[in-house]
Amino acid sequence: MSYHTVEAIDCNGDLVTFMEYVILLGQDNRSLAGRLVHFHLVGRISLWSCKQCDTWVWKFNFNAQFTCNSLSSMLDELSAVAHNNTEPTIINKLIPQKIGIFMWRAIKNKLPVRSELDKRGIDLHSTRCPVCDEDIESLQHILLKCKVASEVWELIRKWWNFDMIRFVSIPELSKASSPSRSSSIDSFIWQAVVWVSSYLIWKNRNDHVFGNTTLSPPKIVSDIQSRCFEWINCRSKKVRLEWLLWITDPLHSIRNVQVKEGIG
Numbered sequence: 565m566s567y568h569t570v571e572a573i574d575c576n577g578d579l580v581t582f583m584e585y586v587i588l589l590g591q592d593n594r595s596l597a598g599r600l601v602h603f604h605l606v607g608r609i610s611l612w613s614c615k616q617c618d619t620w621v622w623k624f625n626f627n628a629q630f631t632c633n634s635l636s637s638m639l640d641e642l643s644a645v646a647h648n649n650t651e652p653t654i655i656n657k658l659i660p661q662k663i664g665i666f667m668w669r670a671i672k673n674k675l676p677v678r679s680e681l682d683k684r685g686i687d688l689h690s691t692r693c694p695v696c697d698e699d700i701e702s703l704q705h706i707l708l709k710c711k712v713a714s715e716v717w718e719l720i721r722k723w724w725n726f727d728m729i730r731f732v733s734i735p736e737l738s739k740a741s742s743p744s745r746s747s748s749i750d751s752f753i754w755q756a757v758v759w760v761s762s763y764l765i766w767k768n769r770n771d772h773v774f775g776n777t778t779l780s781p782p783k784i785v786s787d788i789q790s791r792c793f794e795w796i797n798c799r800s801k802k803v804r805l806e807w808l809l810w811i812t813d814p815l816h817s818i819r820n821v822q823v824k825e826g827i828g
């Protein structure tokens with residue numbers, strides 16, 4: 565294991581090794597670096613320097629201040645989730661780990677929705693949903709009930725030809741039980757679709773907040789279809805989806821695939 569392959573991006577956008585940051589912070593963190601490698605977070609930890617307060621900032625805790633303790637506690641919680649069967653798993657190897665980390669943060673209610681920021685005493689102009697302005701922005705609202713989310717889930721339901729998909733909580737969303745009571749392969753792929761959908765609904769919300777270009781629900785669903793298609797075909801040695809069948813009849817597309825046992 566090489567500690568020097570753990571990388572971060574500095575304030576100038578240059579890639580440097582995480583160990584360099586650890587030295588800067590004056591901490592002995594060989595074990596931290598090892599655990600980062602274990603969780604395949606190499607290249608996914610972004611740190612920025614904040615010149616005003618002379619600290620490092622990152623995106624995994626609410627006040628965004630980076631400390632080795634905050635990194636350590638994130639890794640401890642990831643480890644607990646990964647090894648505790650009573651907690652929903654954050655691993656679906658068909659999709660990138662960053663999506664699993666997003667779901668883990670959602671389960672732990674650690675995504676910076678306005679209602680949570682308000683509870684932590686952060687002064688906000690409004691706690692209402694930045695997308696629809698029809699309710700207080702909670703995680704449940706933005707991922708499940710907001711008008712964009714509702715339209716996306718309805719389009720996903722039609723795409724998969726399900727009578728109904730009904731997630732009433734974030735843990736249910738994470739579990740992503742398949743309405744079709746189908747094979748484990750179907751379930752794995754359905755969970756991947758649900759997680760990627762949640763991630764892209766959240767991304768679209770952030771684009772809205774930060775003034776970037778946002779997508780309509782049909783365009784979000786097209787993005788979900790193409791990303792899942794690409795990731796599943798790249799990451800699974802046994803599943804090869806065919807594009808036209810995938811976008812018209814995904815369950816048929818999956819069952820059309822000859823697999824020996826499981827996926828991966």
Ligand SMILES: [Zn+2]
Nearest residue numbers: 693695696710
């Ligand atoms: Zn809304």
